Amino acid sequence: xxxxxxxxxxxxxxxxxxxxxxxxxxxxxxxxxxxxxxxxxxxxxxxxxxxxxxxxxxxxxxxxxxxxxxxxxxxxxxxxxxxxxxxxxxxxxxxxxxxxxxxxxxxxxxxxxxxxxxxxxxxxxxxxxxxxxxxxxxxxxxxxxxxxxxxxxxxxxxxxxxxxxxxxxxxxxxxxxxxxxxxxxxxxxxxxxxxxxxxxxxxxxxxxxxxxxxxxxxxxxxxxxxxxxxxxxxxxxxxxxxxxxxxxxxxxxxxxxxxxxxxxxxxxxxxxxxxxxxxxxxxxxxxxxxxxxxxxxxxxxxxxxxxxxxxxxxxxxxxxxxxxxxxxxxxxxxxxxxxxxxxxxxxxxxxxxxxxxxxxxxxxxxxxxxxxxxxxxxxxxxxxxxxxxxxxxxxxxxxxxxxxxxxxxxxxxxxxxxxxxxxxxxxxxxxxxxxxxxxxxxxxxxxxxxxxxxxxxxxxxxxxxxxxxxxxxxxxxxxxxxxxxxxxxxxxxxxxxxxxxxxxxxxxxxxxxxxxxxxxxxxxxxxxxxxxxxxxxxx
Numbered sequence: 077x078x079x080x081x082x083x084x085x086x087x088x089x090x091x092x093x094x095x096x097x098x099x100x101x102x103x104x105x106x107x108x109x110x111x112x113x114x115x116x117x118x119x120x121x122x123x124x125x126x127x128x129x130x131x132x133x134x135x136x137x138x139x140x141x142x143x144x145x146x147x148x149x150x151x152x153x154x155x156x157x158x159x160x161x162x163x164x165x166x167x168x169x170x171x172x173x174x175x176x177x178x179x180x181x182x183x184x185x186x187x188x189x190x191x192x193x194x195x196x197x198x199x200x201x202x203x204x205x206x207x208x209x210x211x212x213x214x215x216x217x218x219x220x221x222x223x224x225x226x227x228x229x230x231x232x233x234x235x236x237x238x239x240x241x242x243x244x245x246x247x248x249x250x251x252x253x254x255x256x257x258x259x260x261x262x263x264x265x266x267x268x269x270x271x272x273x274x275x276x277x278x279x280x281x282x283x284x285x286x287x288x289x290x291x292x293x294x295x296x297x298x299x300x301x302x303x304x305x306x307x308x309x310x311x312x313x314x315x316x317x318x319x320x321x322x323x324x325x326x327x328x329x330x331x332x333x334x335x336x337x338x339x340x341x342x343x344x345x346x347x348x349x350x351x352x353x354x355x356x357x358x359x360x361x362x363x364x365x366x367x368x369x370x371x372x373x374x375x376x377x378x379x380x381x382x383x384x385x386x387x388x389x390x391x392x393x394x395x396x397x398x399x400x401x402x403x404x405x406x407x408x409x410x411x412x413x414x415x416x417x418x419x420x421x422x423x424x425x426x427x428x429x430x431x432x433x434x435x436x437x438x439x440x441x442x443x444x445x446x447x448x449x450x451x452x453x454x455x456x457x458x459x460x461x462x463x464x465x466x467x468x469x470x471x472x473x474x475x476x477x478x479x480x481x482x483x484x485x486x487x488x489x490x491x492x493x494x495x496x497x498x499x500x501x502x503x504x505x506x507x508x509x510x511x512x513x514x515x516x517x518x519x520x521x522x523x524x525x526x527x528x529x530x531x532x533x534x535x536x537x538x539x540x541x542x543x544x545x546x547x548x549x550x551x552x553x554x555x556x557x558x559x560x561x562x563x564x565x566x567x568x569x570x571x572x573x574x575x576x577x578x579x580x581x582x583x584x585x586x587x588x589x590x591x592x593x594x595x596x597x598x599x600x601x602x603x604x605x606x607x608x609x610x611x612x613x614x615x
Contacts (some may be wrong), residue, residue, distance in 0.1 A: 098395060100270055104384055108115040108117035108385075112381045115374060116374060117238075118241040120175065120177065120237050122248055122370045123235060124172065125232050126362075128228055128231055128232045128234050130363045130528070133356055133360070134226045136225045137222060138224070139158070139162055139200075139221060141221075142157045142158040143207055145157065147207060154408075174426065181475065189227070190231060190233050193228060193230075196227045199220050210296055214288045236248045236249065236252055242372060250305055250308060250362050252295075252298050253297070254355060257291075257355055258356060259288075260292030261351055263288030268344075282331075311355070319343075322347070323347030327344070330344075390535070395582065411546070425552075428443065433486060433504050435503055436500045442469075447530070456554055458518045459514070459517070460518065460556030460557075461511065461556070461566060462512040462522050462526045463512075464509070464512075464530075465547050466549070469481065471549070472546070476544070481508075483538060495532045496514075500512050500513065511570070515559075521553045523552075526554055527552075527588050530552055536584065552577065555591070
């Protein structure tokens with residue numbers, strides 16, 4: 077079996093389990109995200125439900141009481157109490173509406189209940205204005221507040237079925253049961269008290285009394301059939317006390333049309349007042365419990381989701397690492413082969429390339445120059461040499477150190493490589509001295525190219541390892557001769573370029589000097605050169 081086939085089989089064997097694990101991770105994450113979103117929705121609905129129940133149980137009733145007290149005894153104290161109750165109700169109403177989901181996500185039935193509730197609150201605003209202007213003298217605006225409270229309860233009742241979490245659903249049923257029980261008792265108490273206060277001639281409002289009894293029964297059903305929580309047991313136990321049982325009997329007697337004695341009436345009024353205070357306290361406790369339960373479940377769900385995401389991220393990282401290691405292992409043989417070839421190539425290049433500047437060294441230049449001259453025998457009539465070195469380079473080493481000197485040499489080599497022609501051969505001739513072989517170039521052409529290189533070196537700013545900026549200059553010597561296939565020895569060119577370089581140094585440095593031109597050799601000179609001459613490897 078071929079190595080490539082084995083590699084694919086091994087990779088598949090490694091990747092398939094991790095692909096399956098990643099797929100399972102995606103499924104778990106999606107499930108956890110859905111559970112988290114559902115629980116957040118439940119928490120939001122439960123929080124709104126608790127806030128709405130609190131408004132119906134506390135703020136609306138507080139404003140009813142404060143308004144009635146102000147209408148009975150208008151003074152600065154009762155007016156201030158009424159104003160505080162209004163501010164509290166408005167604050168809770170704003171918070172209630174702010175915590176609701178957007179209307180676009182609500183069902184039509186719940187949106188309709190909210191619209192009716194808004195209308196009921198607008199009637200409260202109108203009743204406030206009428207009370208401030210004294211238009212309620214001798215009358216009671218309680219029915220307006222009572223209507224708003226019932227509509228607030230209707231919204232709470234519509235929110236409860238939208239909770240899917242069993243714990244929050246049970247607690248919302250508890251709160252709804254307590255709310256209905258409380259309002260049933262309050263309706264019975266209010267209707268019964270007004271009936272008894274108006275004497276024998278008063279007509280008994282049977283419908284309202286029965287409505288209170290119905291609400292009371294629905295509230296008890298919510299609590300008894302939906303929950304066995306301690307708060308429900310406390311309410312059932314409280315209503316089973318002898319005083320509360322006696323008050324229930326008096327309530328039934330009033331509903332039957334009889335008028336209790338003053339003593340029985342006082343017992344009934346006291347028991348009803350205590351019962352409503354007890355139920356109101358339980359409503360506050362239930363609303364607080366729903367809020368805390370929702371926050372606790374949300375926190376646990378968030379932690380669970382974070383753990384799931386962390387676990388999946390860890391599995392993904394592990395899978396990635398394993399696959400990377402497997403791929404690296406499978407590529408080891410290929411890499412060893414390539415590394416061996418690269419090492420051989422680097423060793424071969426190291427024998428011909430100057431490691432500091434990246435230019436040819438003398439050995440590499442000898443091979444390249446010989447090949448270039450051979451190729452140029454029939455196409456090039458001229459060949460030139462440019463020899464240049466850096467001016468006062470020893471001072472650079474002495475002042476800044478050899479690391480700085482190396483940086484200068486590397487930079488100058490780069491500048492020379494960019495400014496000589498692409499087919500010119502460059503060599504680090506030794507130390508700070510460089511040599512360039514320019515095929516198909518007269519000495520004048522070589523001098524023009526050398527001048528471009530000189531200007532580029534002069535203009536360059538070299539950043540030293542210390543961070544200092546340094547400028548250097550170079551002196552150039554050029555020499556050329558006619559190209560001749562019988563004479564590949566250009567030692568004379570190098571010597572004449574060297575003389576020209578000395579002349580440049582003597583002329584003040586940072587300049588280009590071109591040596592004399594050698595004409596095309598005679599036939600006799602060619603034969604002598606062919607029999608006794610050759611390429612001087614000492615360059």
